[in-house]
Amino acid sequence: MIFPTHHLLTAALALVLVTAPSGARAQEVVQPLPGTTDADRLGDTMRQLASNPRNVDALVRAGDLSIGLGDLSGAAALFARAEKVDPRNGRVKAGMASILVRSERPGEALRYFAQAEAFGLQPRYYAADRGLAYDLIGEQDRAQRDYRVALRDAPDDETVRRYALSLGISGKRDLALQQLDPLVLKKDRGAWRARAFILAMNNDVRGAETIVTTMMPGAAARGLQPFFQRLPLLAPADRAFAVHFGEVHATPQRIADARMTPVLPQLGADPTAPVMLAAAEPQPAPQPTGRAKAAADRSATRRDKTARSGRVEVAAVTPTPTTTPTPSPTPSPVRPAATVQASAPMVMVQPLPEPPVVLASTQPVQRPTGPAVATTLAPSAPTSTFVQPLPARTTTVAAADA
Numbered sequence: 341m342i343f344p345t346h347h348l349l350t351a352a353l354a355l356v357l358v359t360a361p362s363g364a365r366a367q368e369v370v371q372p373l374p375g376t377t378d379a380d381r382l383g384d385t386m387r388q389l390a391s392n393p394r395n396v397d398a399l400v401r402a403g404d405l406s407i408g409l410g411d412l413s414g415a416a417a418l419f420a421r422a423e424k425v426d427p428r429n430g431r432v433k434a435g436m437a438s439i440l441v442r443s444e445r446p447g448e449a450l451r452y453f454a455q456a457e458a459f460g461l462q463p464r465y466y467a468a469d470r471g472l473a474y475d476l477i478g479e480q481d482r483a484q485r486d487y488r489v490a491l492r493d494a495p496d497d498e499t500v501r502r503y504a505l506s507l508g509i510s511g512k513r514d515l516a517l518q519q520l521d522p523l524v525l526k527k528d529r530g531a532w533r534a535r536a537f538i539l540a541m542n543n544d545v546r547g548a549e550t551i552v553t554t555m556m557p558g559a560a561a562r563g564l565q566p567f568f569q570r571l572p573l574l575a576p577a578d579r580a581f582a583v584h585f586g587e588v589h590a591t592p593q594r595i596a597d598a599r600m601t602p603v604l605p606q607l608g609a610d611p612t613a614p615v616m617l618a619a620a621e622p623q624p625a626p627q628p629t630g631r632a633k634a635a636a637d638r639s640a641t642r643r644d645k646t647a648r649s650g651r652v653e654v655a656a657v658t659p660t661p662t663t664t665p666t667p668s669p670t671p672s673p674v675r676p677a678a679t680v681q682a683s684a685p686m687v688m689v690q691p692l693p694e695p696p697v698v699l700a701s702t703q704p705v706q707r708p709t710g711p712a713v714a715t716t717l718a719p720s721a722p723t724s725t726f727v728q729p730l731p732a733r734t735t736t737v738a739a740a741d742a
Contacts, residue, residue: 381405382406433456434466437473449469450604477598478576504520510576535551540572571583
């Protein structure tokens with residue numbers, strides 16, 4: 341016989357709770373002291389109500405204890421009595437909302453939570469249950485804020501599991517598993533179950549199957565495989581119903597309740613958001629701006645000019661010969677020109693019809709006695725010829741400007 345997937349899940353969850361490890365069974369053998377259990381406290385509260393049936397505080401306390409024991413119908417009767425006595429009591433409204441959210445009616449529950457807040461009850465008293473209501477309508481961000489408020493003021497294992505599942509529904513796999521680690525170390529079976537759901541919702545079906553195969557009989561574990569494969573494909577609200585109530589299909593009752601969801605206020609900044617530490621990355625050096633940037637640019641310009649001027653000076657000094665100005669030998673006032681002292685090449689013009697000879701030597705040239713020698717300047721200046729009647733000796737020739 342083939343059973344629907346959600347029925348298989350319900351049966352599997354029941355098996356998870358029944359097949360507790362030997363260590364957990366040993367702990368269950370230890371009997372708590374009288375008067376310390378919720379059942380004992382509920383009995384004491386009911387005796388107080390017997391003497392004063394209109395005691396609102398006792399009615400609310402008895403209703404909360406009944407919810408913790410799973411007696412939703414008894415809790416509803418107690419809160420209804422309290423509402424007749426004090427219809428504007430925020431604790432009464434919050435208690436009725438908690439019953440509704442556990443009855444898979446989150447939309448209507450949120451209306452009662454809003455009334456509780458309007459009557460002055462601080463959210464920390466009902467944040468854990470309102471967070472579940474938000475999860476069931478697909479508002480994971482709001483749900484996680486409420487879970488963090490509840491864990492800050494009154495931490496308990498059930499709220500930790502709800503918070504982790506909410507993170508898993510919204511795709512925050514690593515952060516979700518991190519919340520469950522302390523409970524997993526304590527061998528909390530509910531935490532292992534939540535861990536399997538988180539892995540499946542985030543496409544690690546094999547990891548989820550490994551967990552349930554270890555914790556459950558083979559047939560039950562194999563029956564959950566289709567459920568795990570479907571979880572990643574569900575919408576967030578459907579995921580929440582699946583992992584909390586074992587339902588993967590929207591029923592007519594769920595659709596009707598969704599229409600009762602009140603208009604939610606816009607979310608502001610989240611003061612409870614967890615701080616995630618990331619690996620530090622090297623930051624680029626800040627660029628100067630304004631006056632600092634202008635000063636840096638001027639300094640760089642000066643350094644560049646200094647470097648260029650140094651290179652020019654070195655290049656100019658190396659190849660240039662030393663020259664000194666001397667007065668012109670002619671009486672006419674002519675601007676002194678650079679005197680070449682036996683360093684520039686000289687052209688010797690012979691009286692015979694022969695081409696000029698260019699001498700490369702920079703030393704004074706000794707010419708033999710004989711015919712007069714005409715000395716000319718370099719082609720860059722006008723040529724002046726002087727006839728020397730005596731033997732040649734070192735002479736200084738001044739070139740006239742053009």
